[in-house]
Amino acid sequence: MIKISFEKRDFLYDNGLVNIFLNIKKDERFKNIDDYTVKYGDSEFKLLDNKIIFHGSFKELEDVYFILRSIYYSKAFEETKNYKPYYDPKNDKVIIAPKLNVKPYLQRSERTNNLLPxxxxxxxxxxxxxxxxxxxxxxxxxxxxxxLQYGEKNMVMIYLEPKRLGESISSKIKKILAGDKCFFCGNKYSKYIDDNGKKMSFSIKSTNLIFDFGVGGGCQKAIF
Structure with a gap:
């Protein structure tokens, strides 16, 4: 069992912690214990004034990380009122479906570059x-x-509704690994295996969920 304190680390109010907790509370995979406590399996998340305390197994923490990634990316994209052609590989045919766009508040974010399938x-x-x-x-x-064609390459665009798109993007990280300690917080889980089998390092711009769900600086401090 591990205990981790996800703390706000800057002088500005960071709503990322609250947004993370609210998304957890609304998801049917979590059990609400009270207004400030939820459980996932045998693990517990508790919201305090300036932190979220996690107490439980690493496996369940990893599960929740992937759930939150899929929630975030499903909300990063939206269907527009415009239509464009896509390839449906399941049925091997071209379909016309709503054009997917990155929501305006994330259009300049590096986290959403080249993520449309x-x-x-x-x-x-x-x-x-x-x-x-x-x-x-x-x-x-x-x-x-x-x-339908992507650029000048032999590639075609595939349509996924935002929820499935979020799940698809989240699944690109296959496994979280221990590595060098994070420079900012000392957390040892700093590596991961991607969907190509490559060992990669986490970077704040794309993997720190405080940055994904809010603004300003967030960091996680591991207590073992």
């Missing part, structure tokens, strides 16, 4: 899909903007 296909498949795209556009009752 795409898939590499052969040149022959790309040409076949382009022909299907033309037919799909002509049969759609309404305006369709954009192209």
């Amino acid at each position: 795409r898939m590499e296909v052969s040149k022959e498949k790309l040409e076949a899909l382009k022909n299907e795209e033309t037919k799909a556009k002509s049969n759609f009752e309404g305006k369709v903007s954009g192209k």
